[in-house]
Amino acid sequence: xxxxxxxxxxxxxxxxxxxxxxxxxxxxxxxxxxxxxxxxxxxxxxxxxxxxxxxxxxxxxxxxxxxxxxxxxxxxxxxxxxxxxxxxxxxxxxxxxxxxxxxxxxxxxxxxxxxxxxxxxxxxxxxxxx
Amino acid sequence: xxxxxxxxxxxxxxxxxxxxxxxxxxxxxxxxxxxxxxxxxxxxxxxxxxxxxxxxxxxxxxxxxxxxxxxxxxxxxxxxxxxxxxxxxxxxxxxxxxxxxxxxxxxxxx
Numbered sequence: 001x002x003x004x005x006x007x008x009x010x011x012x013x014x015x016x017x018x019x020x021x022x023x024x025x026x027x028x029x030x031x032x033x034x035x036x037x038x039x040x041x042x043x044x045x046x047x048x049x050x051x052x053x054x055x056x057x058x059x060x061x062x063x064x065x066x067x068x069x070x071x072x073x074x075x076x077x078x079x080x081x082x083x084x085x086x087x088x089x090x091x092x093x094x095x096x097x098x099x100x101x102x103x104x105x106x107x108x109x110x111x112x113x114x115x116x117x118x119x120x121x122x123x124x125x126x127x128x129x130x
Numbered sequence: 131x132x133x134x135x136x137x138x139x140x141x142x143x144x145x146x147x148x149x150x151x152x153x154x155x156x157x158x159x160x161x162x163x164x165x166x167x168x169x170x171x172x173x174x175x176x177x178x179x180x181x182x183x184x185x186x187x188x189x190x191x192x193x194x195x196x197x198x199x200x201x202x203x204x205x206x207x208x209x210x211x212x213x214x215x216x217x218x219x220x221x222x223x224x225x226x227x228x229x230x231x232x233x234x235x236x237x238x239x240x
Contacts, residue, residue, distance in 0.1 A: 035227075037229075039176075039231075046133065046219065046231060046232070046233045046234040047168070047170075047176065047219050047221075047231040047234070048231060049221075049228070049229045049230065049231055052227060052228070052229075054227070058227065060226060060227040060228050061228075062131070062228065063131050063228070064131070096175060096176075101178070101181055101187075113164060113166070113181045113182050113185075114162075114164040114223040114227065114229070115162070115164040115165060115166045115181070115221045115222055115223045115229045116164070116166040116178055116181035116182070116221075117166075117168075117176075117178060118178050118181075118187060120175040120176055120177075121175065122175055123175055
């Protein structure tokens with residue numbers, strides 16, 4: 001059974017760096033096909049994809065936030081960490097980490113579903129305010 | 131990379147069918163077989179209900195179905211039930227292992 005849980009500060013001051021940790025179980029971050037993503041949701045607003053890290057340490061970022069985001073993984077600790085620099089009140093949101101879906105086809109080949117996150121953490125609320 | 135366009139709200143009576151559209155471009159929805167849909171109840175994490183345009187994860191009822199034509203993907207919920215009332219988000223692969231979400235649609239069951 002795959003589970004993920006986000007942790008981090010609930011209140012951050014403007015211009016500071018927000019660091020969030022996703023601790024997971026039920027898979028290894030180094031297994032072929034595995035990817036963990038971060039998605040956020042401002043209060044009353046839509047989901048926004050932020051970043052993704054794959055099993056081979058390939059990292060991808062939202063173009064609009066690329067210069068402020070860093071995603072890393074620690075396979076031994078079963079954790080993925082997201083850092084967002086120079087935060088602003090508009091970064092106030094619930095931040096989710098999620099496992100990207102992959103499956104094996106009829107011939108035994110691994111198939112990654114490139115937009116499907118099948119297991120999500122409960123989310124962690126972050127407020128940016130002085 | 132702009133958000134995909136969804137209607138702000140849709141509604142239907144129990145037992146009826148509703149369809150939620152999701153319009154993108156040839157760089158995302160139109161050029162991808164990787165469109166997914168998420169259901170989100172208030173205060174909860176999103177739940178995957180459709181992936182790869184038409185596939186349902188195990189455990190998702192078969193009254194949820196997905197389709198795509200050109201740059202527009204659609205989620206159809208047939209036989210509406212009270213528990214289907216939620217926010218729904220589409221999501222598409224946008225190249226370079228990145229994804230983009232839609233603006234969300236609030237489904238009201240009358």
